Structure formats: structure tokens, C-alpha cells
Amino acid sequence: MRKPNLSSIKQAKVITPAKDLATLEAELAEQENNLEVNLEDTVLRLSDYLSAVDMVIKQTFNHRVWVKAEIRNLSSKGGHYYFELAEKDDDGKVIASCRGNLWRFKAARVLAKFERATGMPLDRDLTVLLKVSAGFHAQYGFSLTIEDIDPSYTLGDLARQYAEMVDRLTGEGLLHLNQQLPAPFDIEHVLVIAPEKAAGLGDFQADADRLASTGACHFHYHNATFQGNHAPAEIRQAIVSAQQQFYDTYQHLPDLLVIIRGGGAVGDLAYLNDYELAALVAEQAIPVWVGIGHERDKVILDEVAHTSFDTPSKVIAAIGSHLAQLVSQTLQYRAQIKQAAQRQLNTAEQKTSRQLSQVQSQTIGQLTALRKDSDYAWRNIQQSAQRQVKQAIRLTSELRVQTQTSADQQLITAATYSQNHQKSVMQSAQQQVIQAQRDSEHLRDIVLLHRPSRVLKQGYTMLTDTKEKKILTSSTQLSPEQTVHIVLKDGKAKAQIIDVSTDQKATETSDMPTQPHNNI
Numbered sequence: 001m002r003k004p005n006l007s008s009i010k011q012a013k014v015i016t017p018a019k020d021l022a023t024l025e026a027e028l029a030e031q032e033n034n035l036e037v038n039l040e041d042t043v044l045r046l047s048d049y050l051s052a053v054d055m056v057i058k059q060t061f062n063h064r065v066w067v068k069a070e071i072r073n074l075s076s077k078g079g080h081y082y083f084e085l086a087e088k089d090d091d092g093k094v095i096a097s098c099r100g101n102l103w104r105f106k107a108a109r110v111l112a113k114f115e116r117a118t119g120m121p122l123d124r125d126l127t128v129l130l131k132v133s134a135g136f137h138a139q140y141g142f143s144l145t146i147e148d149i150d151p152s153y154t155l156g157d158l159a160r161q162y163a164e165m166v167d168r169l170t171g172e173g174l175l176h177l178n179q180q181l182p183a184p185f186d187i188e189h190v191l192v193i194a195p196e197k198a199a200g201l202g203d204f205q206a207d208a209d210r211l212a213s214t215g216a217c218h219f220h221y222h223n224a225t226f227q228g229n230h231a232p233a234e235i236r237q238a239i240v241s242a243q244q245q246f247y248d249t250y251q252h253l254p255d256l257l258v259i260i261r262g263g264g265a266v267g268d269l270a271y272l273n274d275y276e277l278a279a280l281v282a283e284q285a286i287p288v289w290v291g292i293g294h295e296r297d298k299v300i301l302d303e304v305a306h307t308s309f310d311t312p313s314k315v316i317a318a319i320g321s322h323l324a325q326l327v328s329q330t331l332q333y334r335a336q337i338k339q340a341a342q343r344q345l346n347t348a349e350q351k352t353s354r355q356l357s358q359v360q361s362q363t364i365g366q367l368t369a370l371r372k373d374s375d376y377a378w379r380n381i382q383q384s385a386q387r388q389v390k391q392a393i394r395l396t397s398e399l400r401v402q403t404q405t406s407a408d409q410q411l412i413t414a415a416t417y418s419q420n421h422q423k424s425v426m427q428s429a430q431q432q433v434i435q436a437q438r439d440s441e442h443l444r445d446i447v448l449l450h451r452p453s454r455v456l457k458q459g460y461t462m463l464t465d466t467k468e469k470k471i472l473t474s475s476t477q478l479s480p481e482q483t484v485h486i487v488l489k490d491g492k493a494k495a496q497i498i499d500v501s502t503d504q505k506a507t508e509t510s511d512m513p514t515q516p517h518n519n520i
Contacts, residue, residue: 050138057142061134064147070127072097079104081111083146085130099143100132110149117151118158120270125229126158158270165275165300174282178306181287186326187319189218189254191246193238196223200260200291200312207316216323220246220254226261232274235259239280253286256319259301260291260312272299281305291315355469374447381440388436392429399425456489463487466494475502 044052072094073084083100102110114122122128131148169175192208194201201221211217224238225231239257246254259281261272269292278300281288287306291314292299302308309315403422448454456462463472464485470477472484478500486493 047138050136054136054138057134057136064131064133066150067130067132067144068127069100069130071122071124074122074124076107079107081107081146085144099141100130100146101135101143102146106147110146114149114151122149123229158273162273162300165273165278166303168275169278169282169300169304172279174279175304177282178284178288178304181285181306183306183322184255184287187217187255187322189220189246189250190256190258190319191242191254192219192221192258192260193224193235193242194221194260194312195226198226198261204260204291204312204316207313207320211316211320211323216327217319227271229271231271232277235272236277236280239284255286257284257286257288258291258315259288259305260315269299272301274300277301278304289315289318352467355467359468370451374451377447378444381443385436385440389433392432396425396429453489456487461486461488475500 067085069085069087071083072086075082081102083102084097085100086094086097089095111122129150130144130146131150132144132146134142135145136142166175190208192201192204194204205219205221208217208219212219220242222238222242224234226235239259243253243257261269272292281290281301282304288304289307289309290301290305291309291312292301298308307318309318400422464470464487465472466483466485468485472478478484478497480497480499482497484495484497486495
């Protein structure tokens with residue numbers, strides 16, 4: 001149904017009665033007085049009395065007037081249409097009612113004109129402006145004969161009702177409530193509410209089945225009637241029960257609720273202009289997409305839904321497009337992640353190679369320097385020992401010459417003394433040589449003991465960071481849950497620091513590393 005446009009509605013015709021109500025009441029009272037005088041003592045048959053009533057009604061209401069009324073019920077038989085008309089007060093209480101008849105010879109023309117102007121068939125619960133004449137029948141009682149129906153008045157009433165509905169939803173903050181929900185990122189489960197065996201549902205389901213066959217999306221169908229006065233209640237019940245059933249099965253709400261109709265008479269759309277249904281759709285916790293099925297027609301559901309489409313085919317097309325875009329975006333992200341990861345791997349590999357080369361170069365350089373230092377110390381020890389030996393030999397020779405000279409001068413008296421002194425000198429020289437040899441060996445042992453491999457074999461270890469680039473020599477370089485490498489004499493190990501305690505006094509008084517391996 002098109003959204004009613006108040007500006008396009010012509011002012012309903014109002015026909016003034018030939019006589020006002022006071023005049024009619026006065027005439028009726030005068031006639032009643034006359035009848036009371038003439039018929040007070042007369043006994044009449046019921047048919048005669050009702051015929052008199054019929055005559056009075058025909059004489060008094062012998063003209064047609066426009067009457068506003070609500071159609072409480074409507075039925076047809078043999079081409080004739082039978083109405084139950086009523087008027088209600090502001091509280092909805094019926095304050096007047098009667099029957100109405102639209103005879104066959106006028107019904108086709110009047111109803112066709114009404115449907116062309118309003119886009120909907122004449123039905124119950126509509127407020128209409130009827131051109132009627134009063135009638136009374138002795139057997140069937142009082143009724144109104146309907147001569148014409150003004151569709152412009154009904155359009156105006158529908159437009160008023162539509163506008164009041166929009167104003168109420170706006171005032172309650174419901175009109176755009178569902179539209180504020182974010183569009184679903186991934187549409188995996190879709191609840192579909194549609195009339196059973198509707199043409200629009202068939203078109204929707206054909207494309208939906210192709211999507212479901214790929215595993216990209218799952219559709220859960222529930223049926224409800226979309227025409228007739230009971231349609232809004234059935235649709236509301238279908239929405240509530242469908243979501244409850246889905247939640248009981250999956251323990252979460254679906255990603256999308258779809259309400260589609262498709263096909264059918266344009267006039268049937270009026271049944272969807274229901275406040276309770278619109279409020280329920282607006283208050284949904286998930287986005288609601290609707291496709292009612294007419295490009296130029298709009299109902300209140302289009303106003304409150306998250307997204308509105310012309311037809312069910314456009315709804316399923318939008319779902320497919322959304323999923324295709326999501327797949328394309330996902331593939332693009334995957335390619336970007338793969339490229340970034342490959343770049344990081346290449347960078348890490350190059351960095352690791354450089355670090356390994358640096359470690360190897362530094363290790364070889366340090367070992368070479370230590371080997372040179374060891375060789376130099378050994379040569380110094382050997383040279384020192386040789387000098388000391390030569391010096392001892394020289395001293396011994398000098399002492400021997402002196403002894404021989406002294407012995408020549410004091411041969412007799414000093415012979416014994418010379419021999420004893422020679423022995424003493426030889427012992428001293430030997431002790432000095434032995435001491436020099438011991439010193440040399442001691443220095444050699446010190447050098448050998450400080451070799452990296454020797455230090456590691458004695459139970460010492462070397463700590464490095466996880467990349468083995470940096471040697472850790474201080475507790476300040478450690479932190480809880482830090483991962484370190486432990487270099488042992490025959491391999492490596494990886495460990496995680498649990499706790500770190502710092503010897504503040506040792507830190508302040510010594511700058512020398514406590515582990516022999518720190519110089520490696």
C-alpha cells in the first residue's frame with residue numbers, strides 16, 4: 001500500500017440535511033401526539049404498526065445523506081453486500097450501530113471505484129463515508145441502504161492513522177531504533193518470515209538455496225499469514241516463536257531477521273500497518289530487513305526496519321552481495337597478512353644471519369686474542385726462566401772462579417770451606433732453577449685454567465638473551481618471566497627467570513663480572 005499522502009486527498013463532501021434535528025424532533029413529536037389521539041384506543045396488528053413506522057420513516061427521511069461510520073463486519077451473498085456499521089466514542093465504546101445494505105446493481109461500480117482510489121478492497125475495521133438512505137422493513141427491521149462510498153474520506157482516515165502511528169513511534173523512540181544497530185559483519189544464520197507458498201518466497205528461496213549449498217549461510221523459514229485482520233498478530237507470533245526456537249537450539253540470536261511478502265494484492269499491504277507489529281520489529285535486538293514486494297508501495301514496517309527493499313529478490317541479492325564482499329575482503333586481508341609475514345620472516349632470517357656472523361666473528365676474534373695472549377705469556381715465562389738460569393750459571397761460574405782463586409791463596413785452610421761453599425752455591429742455584437720452573441708452570445696453569453672451554457667444564461655457565469646476541473653479566477639485565485639461553489660445556493639450554501634478587505653492595509663495590517664466561 002502506498003504511504004498515504006494527506007495533501008492529495010480531496011475534502012470529503014458534507015451534505016446538509018434538508019431539516020435540522022430540532023425540526024425533525026418537533027415534527028415527530030407532533031405526529032406522535034396526533035397518532036396518540038387518533039390511535040389511543042385502536043388495536044393494530046404488528047404488521048400494520050410496523051408499516052406505519054415504515055411510512056413515517058420514509059416520509060421523514062426521504063432524502064439521502066452522508067454518514068460516517070466504521071465497518072464492524074462485512075459479508076456478501078448473491079452479489080449483495082451486508083454491513084454492520086457502528087460509531088465509537090474516544091474510549092472505543094460503541095455508541096450507535098445498525099445494519100447497512102449495498103445492493104448488487106450498485107455494488108460492482110461502488111466497490112471498483114473504492115479499490116481504484118484507495119488501492120485496497122473494502123473490508124472491516126475501515127472508517128468510511130457512506131451516502132445512505134433510511135429504510136425500514138416490517139420483517140427485517142431498520143437498515144441503511146448504501147448508495148455510494150467516498151474513497152477520499154477513507155484515504156484521509158488511513159493517512160491520519162498512518163501519521164499518528166509514525167508520530168507515536170517517533171515519540172517513543174522506536175521509529176529509528178532498529179536502524180541504529182550496526183550491520184551484521186558476517187551473515188551466517190538468517191530467520192525468514194514469509195507467507196507460505198508465496199511467489200516472492202519462491203524467488204527468495206531459489207537464490208538462498210544456492211548460498212546455503214556453499215555453507216556460507218543458513219536460512220531458517222517460518223510462515224505467517226500476511227493478509228486479513230489477523231495477519232499482524234500471526235506475524236508477531238512468528239517472529240517471537242522463531243527467535244525463541246533458534247535461541248533454544250544455538251544459544252545465541254541469529255544474525256539477521258528477514259520479513260518478505262512478494263506478490264499479492266496491493267490492498268493487502270494495509271494489514272501490515274499495525275502499531276504493535278511495527279513496535280516489535282523496531283525493538284528487535286538484531287537488524288531486520290524487509291522486502292514487502294512493491295516498488296512504489298510502502299508500509300510502516302519499511303519505516304522501522306533496519307533496511308527496506310522493494311522485493312524479496314533484492315533482499316537475497318543484498319545478502320549475497322554482503323557475503324561476497326566479506327569473502328573478497330577476507331581474501332585481501334589474508335594476502336596482506338601473508339605478505340607481511342613473509343617480509344617479517346625474510347627480515348628475521350637476514351637479521352639472524354647477520355647476528356650469527358657477528359657472534360662467530362666476535363668469538364673467533366676473542367679466541368684468537370686469547371690464544372695470542374697465552375702464547376705471549378708462555379714465551380715471556382720461557383724467556384724469564386732462561387734468563388734466570390743463565391744468570392744463575394753466570395753467578396755460579398763467577399763464584400767458582402772466586403773460590404778457585406781464594407782456594408789457591410788459601411788452599412790448605414780453605415779447601416774444606418771451598419768444597420762446602422761450592423755445595424751450598426749449587427744447592428741454591430738448583431733451588432732457584434726449581435723455583436723458576438714452578439713459577440713458569442704456575443703461570444702456564446693459570447693461563448690454561450682461564451680458557452673458555454676449561455671454565456665451562458668446571459661447572460660455570462654463560463647466560464645470553466634469546467637471540468644469543470648479548471651476554472648477560474648483571475642481575476639488572478634480568479626480569480621475571482624473561483627467557484634466557486644457558487651455554488654449557490656440551491650444549492645449550494633455554495630457561496625462564498622466575499625471580500631476580502640484586503646484591504646491591506656487590507653492585508656498588510665491584511665493576512668486575514663474577515662469571516669467567518663473561519669475557520668470552
